[in-house]
Amino acid sequence: xxxxxxxxxxxxxxxxxxxxxxxxxxxxxxxxxxxxxxxxxxxxxxxxxxxxxxxxxxxxxxxxxxxxxxxxxxxxxxxxxxxxxxxxxxxxxxxxxxxxxxxxxxxxxxxxxxxxxxxxxxxxxxxxxxxxxxxxxxxxxxxxxxxxxxxxxxxxxxxxxxxxxxxxxxxxxxxxxxxxxxxxxxxxxxxxxxxxxxxxxxxxxxxxxxxxxxxxxxxxxxxxxxxxxxxxxxxxxxxxxxxxxxxxxxxxxxxxxxxxxxxxxxxxxxxxxxxxxxxxxxxxxxxxxxxxxxxxxxxxxxxxxxxxxxxxxxxxxxxxxxxxxxxxxxxxxxxxxxxxxxxxxxxxxxxxxxxxxxxxxxxxxxxxxxxxxxxxxxxxxxxxxxxxxxxxxxxxxxxxxxxxxxxxxxxxxxxxxxxxxxxxxxxxxxxxxxxxxxxxxxxxxxxxxxxxxxxxxxxxxxxxxxxxxxxxxxxxxxxxxxxxxxxxxxxxxxxxxxxxxxxxxxxxxxxxxxxxxxxxxxxxxxxxxxxxxxxxxxxxxxxxxxxxxxxxxxxxxxxxxxxxxxxxxxxxxxxxxxxxx
DNA sequence: GCCGTTTTCGGCCCGACTGTTTTCAGTCG
Numbered sequence: 021x022x023x024x025x026x027x028x029x030x031x032x033x034x035x036x037x038x039x040x041x042x043x044x045x046x047x048x049x050x051x052x053x054x055x056x057x058x059x060x061x062x063x064x065x066x067x068x069x070x071x072x073x074x075x076x077x078x079x080x081x082x083x084x085x086x087x088x089x090x091x092x093x094x095x096x097x098x099x100x101x102x103x104x105x106x107x108x109x110x111x112x113x114x115x116x117x118x119x120x121x122x123x124x125x126x127x128x129x130x131x132x133x134x135x136x137x138x139x140x141x142x143x144x145x146x147x148x149x150x151x152x153x154x155x156x157x158x159x160x161x162x163x164x165x166x167x168x169x170x171x172x173x174x175x176x177x178x179x180x181x182x183x184x185x186x187x188x189x190x191x192x193x194x195x196x197x198x199x200x201x202x203x204x205x206x207x208x209x210x211x212x213x214x215x216x217x218x219x220x221x222x223x224x225x226x227x228x229x230x231x232x233x234x235x236x237x238x239x240x241x242x243x244x245x246x247x248x249x250x251x252x253x254x255x256x257x258x259x260x261x262x263x264x265x266x267x268x269x270x271x272x273x274x275x276x277x278x279x280x281x282x283x284x285x286x287x288x289x290x291x292x293x294x295x296x297x298x299x300x301x302x303x304x305x306x307x308x309x310x311x312x313x314x315x316x317x318x319x320x321x322x323x324x325x326x327x328x329x330x331x332x333x334x335x336x337x338x339x340x341x342x343x344x345x346x347x348x349x350x351x352x353x354x355x356x357x358x359x360x361x362x363x364x365x366x367x368x369x370x371x372x373x374x375x376x377x378x379x380x381x382x383x384x385x386x387x388x389x390x391x392x393x394x395x396x397x398x399x400x401x402x403x404x405x406x407x408x409x410x411x412x413x414x415x416x417x418x419x420x421x422x423x424x425x426x427x428x429x430x431x432x433x434x435x436x437x438x439x440x441x442x443x444x445x446x447x448x449x450x451x452x453x454x455x456x457x458x459x460x461x462x463x464x465x466x467x468x469x470x471x472x473x474x475x476x477x478x479x480x481x482x483x484x485x486x487x488x489x490x491x492x493x494x495x496x497x498x499x500x501x502x503x504x505x506x507x508x509x510x511x512x513x514x515x516x517x518x519x520x521x522x523x524x525x526x527x528x529x530x531x532x533x534x535x536x537x538x539x540x541x542x543x544x545x546x547x548x549x550x551x552x553x554x555x556x557x558x559x560x561x562x563x564x565x566x567x568x569x570x571x572x573x574x575x576x577x578x579x580x581x582x583x584x585x586x587x588x589x590x591x592x593x594x595x596x597x598x599x600x601x
Numbered sequence: 602g603c604c605g606t607t608t609t610c611g612g613c614c615c616g617a618c619t620g621t622t623t624t625c626a627g628t629c630g
Contacts, residue, residue, distance in 0.1 A: 056602035129628050
C-alpha cells in the first residue's frame with residue numbers, strides 16, 4: 021500500500037476501535053478501558069500523518085499519538101498488516117448479535133441493548149418495533165410501558181436515529197429563529213447557541229441553546245412552546261429538549277447569570293477540550309463545572325467565560341480551537357495563533373457565471389461583489405471537460421477575458437480577475453491549453469472525476485497538475501462532499517510539498533457541503549508552509565455570502581490572516597499570483 | 602487501556618433528566 025492510502029487507513033483503524041468500544045460497552049467491560057478505545061479512535065482520526073506507513077516503518081512512534089500505548093500500538097500494527105483485528109472478531113462472537121444496531125435508538129445504551137438482545141431476542145430495529153408494539157418489552161428489567169412508547173416514537177422518526185448530523189449552515193436559520201423566539205423572555209446578550217455550532221464545526225448533531233435568566237421556568241415554558249416543535253423530549257426545571265420537524269434536536273439550558281460564563285464555556289466544549297481544562301483546574305485544587313469555578317464549596321468565578329481560563333492560567337481560547345488538538349499547550353506557551361477573521365478578506369477567489377454553470381452573469385456577479393465592498397473577484401468558470409457545467413473552451417475564455425477588460429474599465433472599486441477552474445485529467449494533465457492558461461490572472465485546478473483512484477496514482481496526478489507553471493490554486497483539494505463522498509486518497513504531505521515548490525496555494529472552499537480543505541488538513545497544510553485561499557465557489561450572487569463559512573473552517577484550521585492570500589490588497593495578491601511571496 | 606511536577610499503581614470529569622424504582626441505574630451531553 022502506498023503512503024497515500026493513509027486517510028483510509030486512519031479512518032479504518034478508528035472505525036475498528038470504535039466498534040471494539042461498543043462491543044466492550046455492551047459486555048459491561050471496564051469503563052476506562054472502553055474510553056481508551058474511543059479516545060484512541062478519535063486521536064487516530066485526527067492524526068494528520070498516515071498511520072499505515074508509520075506502523076510499518078516506525079512502529080515505536082505510534083505511542084507518540086496521545087492515548088496510544090504499547091497495547092494499542094500493537095493492535096494498530098495488526099490492523100495495518102492484516103486488515104482486521106482479532107480482538108474485534110472475538111468480541112463479536114461473544115456478544116449478543118444485533119445489539120450494536122440497537123444503540124442507534126435514543127435512550128438505548130449498552131445496558132438496555134444487551135437486555136433487549138439477550139432476554140428478548142431482538143436483533144434488528146424492525147424486530148425492536150415489533151416487540152414494542154406487541155408489548156413484549158415492558159416485562160424486561162428497566163423497561164416499562166413508557167419505554168415502549170418512546171422507542172416506537174423514535175423508530176417512527178428516522179432522523180432521530182443516531183449519527184445523523186446536519187450541515188452547520190443548514191442549521192443556522194433554525195438556530196436564529198429559535199433565538200428570536202426566546203428574545204421574548206431574555207435579552208439577546210443572554211442567549212447563545214453553544215456546542216459544535218459555536219465551535220463552527222462543519223456539521224452539528226444538535227443545537228445547544230443557552231439562556232441566562234433568573235426565571236428559568238418562564239424560559240423553559242417559552243422554549244417548549246416554540247411553534248416548530250414536533251416533540252418535547254425532556255422538560256425539567258432548568259433544562260429541556262425538543263425536536264423540530266427537520267429532525268434537528270435542540271437542547272436548552274437555563275443558567276443563573278452568575279454561572280453564565282462557566283455554562284457557556286462548559287456547553288461549548290468540545291468534551292475533550294473541557295476534560296483537559298478540568299484536569300488543569302484539578303491540579304490547582306479547583307473544580308470547574310457548568311456552574312462556575314470552585315475552591316471547595318466556594319464559587320470563585322463563573323460569571324464570565326474568561327473566569328474559567330483565568331482559573332487555569334490560560335488566555336481566552338477561541339471556540340473554533342477548542343478540540344484538544346494542542347490549543348491548550350499553545351495557550352500555555354503563548355503561541356496561540358491570532359485567527360483570520362471574515363472582515364480581513366478583501367475579495368473572493370472562486371465563483372462562476374452564466375458562461376459556465378452559474379446563475380448570474382459576469383457583470384451581475386461583479387456588481388454584487390462590489391456592493392459587498394470587495395477589492396477583487398476572480399471569475400473562475402469551468403473548463404470544457406466538466407460537461408455538466410458546460411465549461412468554456414479556449415475561445416470561450418478568450419472572449420470572456422475581453423469582456424472582463426471592458427467591465428473592469430467601468431467598475432469603480434472592484435477589479436475582476438480573469439480566472440478559470442480547470443479540470444485535472446486522470447493523468448495529471450490540464451483541461452486547457454498552455455497559452456490560454458498563461459493569459460489568465462488566476463488559474464484554479466480541481467478534481468471533478470476519477471475520485472476513486474488509488475492513493476499513489478491520485479498523488480502523482482495532483483503533484484503533476486500543481487507543477488504546471490500557470491497554476492495558482494488547488495481548489496477544493498480532496499473533493500469531499502460531506503455525508504455523500506469521502507475525501508479522495510492522496511498523500512497530503514506530498515501535495516503540500518509540491519504546492520510549496522511550485523508556489524501553488526490550497527483552497528478552503530466555503531460551500532457548506534464541501535468546506536474543503538477541512539480543518540485538520542488546512543492546519544497540516546499551513547504547518548507544512550503552504551498558503552491558503554478562501555473561495556465561496558458562488559454560482560449566484562446570493563452564494564457570495566457563503567464566504568464566512570470558509571473563514572470558519574480556516575479558523576478551525578489555525579489559519580492566521582497572513583496565511584490567507586485573499587486577505588491581501590489587490591497589489592499584494594497579484595504579487596503572489598506572479599510567483600512572489 | 603493510558604498515564605505520571607502527587608503517581609510505575611491507582612487514578613481516570615461531572616451533573617441533569619427519565620423511567621423505573623422506592624433510592625437508583627441508565628443514558629446523555
